[in-house]
Amino acid sequence: MPVPALRIRGLRKAFPKVVAVDGVDLEVAGGEVFGLLGPNGAGKTTTLEIIEGLTTADAGEIEILGLTWERYGQEIRSRIGVQLQSTSLFNKITPREALDLYGSYYPKCRTSQDLLQLVQLEDKADAYHITLSGGQQQRLALALALVNDPEMVFLDEPTTGLDPQARRSLWDVVRRMKGEGRTVVLTTHYMDEAEALCDRLSIMDHGKVIATGTPASLIADLDLPSVVELTFEGVAPDPAAFAVRLGQAVEPRADLWEIPTSDPKALLPRLLEAAEAAAIPFSQVHIRRATLEDVFLHRTGRSLRE
Amino acid sequence: MIWRQFLMEWRLYSRDRVAMFWTFAFPVILLMGFGTIFRDGGGPNLAVVRVQAPMPTPRDAALDQALTDLHLKVQSLPRAEAEARWSRGETAAQLEADGAGYRLRLNSYLMAQAGATAGLVNQAWLVAQARLSGAPEPQRIPVQVESPGHKRSTNYASFLLPGLLGLNLVSMGLFSVGMVNVSYREKGKFRRLAVTPLPKWIFLLGQVLHRLTVTVIQAAILLLVGRLIFGIQNQGAFLDLLLIMALGTGCFMAFGFALSGFAETSEGYAAISNLVFFPLMMLSGVYFTLDAAPAWLQHVVAVLPLAPFIRALRAVFNDGAGLAGHGVGLIIVTTWGLAAFALAVRRFRWA
Structure with a gap:
């Protein structure tokens, strides 16, 4: 070697x-x-x-x-x-x-x-x-x-x-x-x-x-390698109540919520239904692959830029 | 490597026009100033304040005449004005009528001038008394003004010039060079050099050599101005002068570099350099002789570098002496320089 x-x-x-x-x-x-x-x-x-x-x-x-x-x-x-x-x-x-x-x-x-x-x-x-x-x-x-x-x-x-x-x-x-x-x-x-x-x-x-x-590999090692984002016009509201209703962790960011998941396909219909029922005024939905940012967040509980 | 470092120092230095101008102009301005003020003769003139008598007698007139004949500057003032001046501390000696005779008051703060004035006033009084009584004037011992080197008499500006050269070089070493070093280190200008294989001693030696040449140019300008405007000539060999200047510059630059290794910040450096500069200066014998100091202090003073340096500079420049009599002094300067440089290399930090 x-x-x-x-x-x-x-x-x-x-x-x-x-x-x-x-x-x-x-x-x-x-x-x-x-x-x-x-x-x-x-x-x-x-x-x-x-x-x-x-x-x-x-x-x-x-x-x-x-x-x-x-x-x-x-x-x-x-x-x-x-x-x-x-x-x-x-x-x-x-x-x-x-x-x-x-x-x-x-x-x-x-x-x-x-x-x-x-x-x-x-x-x-x-x-x-x-x-x-x-x-x-x-x-x-x-x-x-x-x-x-x-x-x-x-x-x-x-x-x-x-x-x-x-x-x-x-x-x-x-x-x-x-x-x-x-x-x-x-x-x-x-x-x-x-x-x-x-x-x-x-x-x-x-x-x-x-x-x-x-x-x-760092991203793949995450339990939840995908992230669904709900984007708001303006500041994102407090997601605590919604997270309980959804039965899943929801991370608030400046103007969006992030919901890490291992199976976005299964989450999406459930999410939209819950959002509809709770009258959440989001403007857009994105599904993305997790990034190193999410790895850091997952390991430390904090964002890289905080 | 040293050569390259040296050239780069010069190139960067020459781009800072303002700093360069003042480095070369300042000692010249100083020389012009002092040289003009003390243009004629040996330093400050002696003066006596004469309190005006309400009704001058022939004796007063004879005394005033004698004072003038002895080249004392007489300032005649009314009593009130004279007293005011006295209490401001501006008068060295004050002459006033006192009963049947006169009284001379000497300012204890200005004893050098006051003492010399007192001698002249008393001589004048003897002359005046002789003149009034028609007796022959008392004989005076002839006086000849000479520089201590016995070569030829010189004026104040030529006495000043080597001192200016020396002092300028000391302050450049202790203040400018060391301070620049500390502030560059503070700003992190040396950090990038720390990760290269450049040895510290080459970096430092490059700077010392650069400053050495700056000093030589500075000295050349000063000598030229002294010669053209005040007619001051270097009485000694230029090569001797160059050697002394080079040793002195090297020594005091190394002092500056060594001290800069002990200061974290520019403010700290200012304190440290003053701590070294003032004792060095005060004990150098440039301002007053240390004949009255305790023996142990004289022994200490004898091995400090500033006094032998200035002494050698003056001896060569003013009196045309050779280096022969100053071997020990120059060895002291060199030893300090080498020791300081070794300390500087040891203490130098890039960041």
């Missing part, structure tokens, strides 16, 4: 007021895109920063590419690429200069021209960093993570704060990294991003990994 690209055992990190990482085990195979999904404050970034050598753990073992930080720090640094949650560069450095400069720190590096092309930043190659938009700065950060042609890339919330179009173009870059055979570990609190990009992922909450698997 090949050595995993990343292996973590019993990782723990406590800050004065909170235990950020509470016994995390992870294993990432070479060449896969692995995601850490969880809400803000789940411990994703701390976990990643410990792996990257930015923070020291209180306990636990880490092996990156078969190497440990204690003995092979410099070698690990030269073989991994890192995008920090916020990459703060000097205001008046240009993307081209930044790529050349950071490239010079490594024994092997890619040309700035290649990288600029890869992240579609050729137009802005000679503009000061401070004049770039958020999306452009993120793309530059991504290019910087690739400057040493790394075997393994760590991306911390690569698309947070970006508009939908900028997110798509970043996803393309991540897919290209995988295509080039790199192992990618990324954190995100967007379940659609995790579903679209990750081969496998771990869901984190309160410093613990609560589930690990492929997106499909």
Whole structure:
């Protein structure tokens, strides 16, 4: 069996007021895109920063590419690429200069021209960093993570704060990294991003990994892999009385009710009848497959975005 | 790697035009200001406040004349005005009639000026008495103003210039460099570097070298202005001056970097750097001599880096001395510099 690209055992990190990482085990195979999904404050970034050598753990073992930080720090640094949650560069450095400069720190590096092309930043190659938009700065950060042609890339919330179009173009870059055979570990609190990009992922909450698997298997493992939604015009009413009448759990959301089920075909007639009888003023009905969002909800009782 | 780091520091620095302008302009402005104020001669002029007598006697007139002849600046004021000025603390020495003779009041806060003035007033009084009685004027010992290096007499601006160079460099090291370092760290500008294999010492050395060249340029501008406007010439060898400046810059930059490793925030750094700067400054012997200080303190002061640095700078610049007499001093500066740099590398954190 090949050595995993990343292996973590019993990782723990406590800050004065909170235990950020509470016994995390992870294993990432070479060449896969692995995601850490969880809400803000789940411990994703701390976990990643410990792996990257930015923070020291209180306990636990880490092996990156078969190497440990204690003995092979410099070698690990030269073989991994890192995008920090916020990459703060000097205001008046240009993307081209930044790529050349950071490239010079490594024994092997890619040309700035290649990288600029890869992240579609050729137009802005000679503009000061401070004049770039958020999306452009993120793309530059991504290019910087690739400057040493790394075997393994760590991306911390690569698309947070970006508009939908900028997110798509970043996803393309991540897919290209995988295509080039790199192992990618990324954190995100967007379940659609995790579903679209990750081969496998771990869901984190309160410093613990609560589930690990492929997106499909995580969803399939749910007892109730489908969801029926009743949408309202305006704010959804309190579903407590209706749930009793229906004999099934009903989760209120902003403008809809969600009813998880294993058999939507059987539920639907019963549901419509009950809604009719209780004079529920819903406007539309949807049936959808459960998502990672539902997995998180099911495991924690909370929504990802809460 | 160092070269690249150094070039990038320069390139980024040169883009901040405003900061760069002031870095180079400030010492020049300071020199122009002081140099103009004290343009003629040796520092502040001595002055005495003369309380006007209601009806001046010939004796008063003779004394006033003698005071003027001895180059004392005499300010004649009515009693009320003189008293007001005295209580504001602006007068160093005040001369007034007292019964059959005169009385001289000296301001205990301004003893350096007041003491010198008192000597001159008493001389003037002897001269005036001789003149009134028709006796021959008392002989005065001839006085010659010289710089301590015995080379040639220099004016205040040339005394000021090496001090400005030195002080400017110390404050740049302790305040600017360290502060910039802490604030960049606070803003997370170094975090991205932490995940690269770049060694800390190369990063720090690149910055020190960059600052070193900034200082040399700054010094060159200052020397040029001093020469063109005030006719101040460097009496020593430029290479000696360069060496002293380089050692001093390296030393105090390293101080700044080392201190920045002890502060979490910019505010904290301001406190720490002042804590180091003021004793260094006060004990450097630049402002007052420490002859009266206890022996143990003098021993401590003898191994601090600021005094030997400024002393060597002045000796070379003002008196044209060589480096020979300042070996020990420069070794002290270098030792502090190396120790501080080692501490800086040890304490430096990327985030």
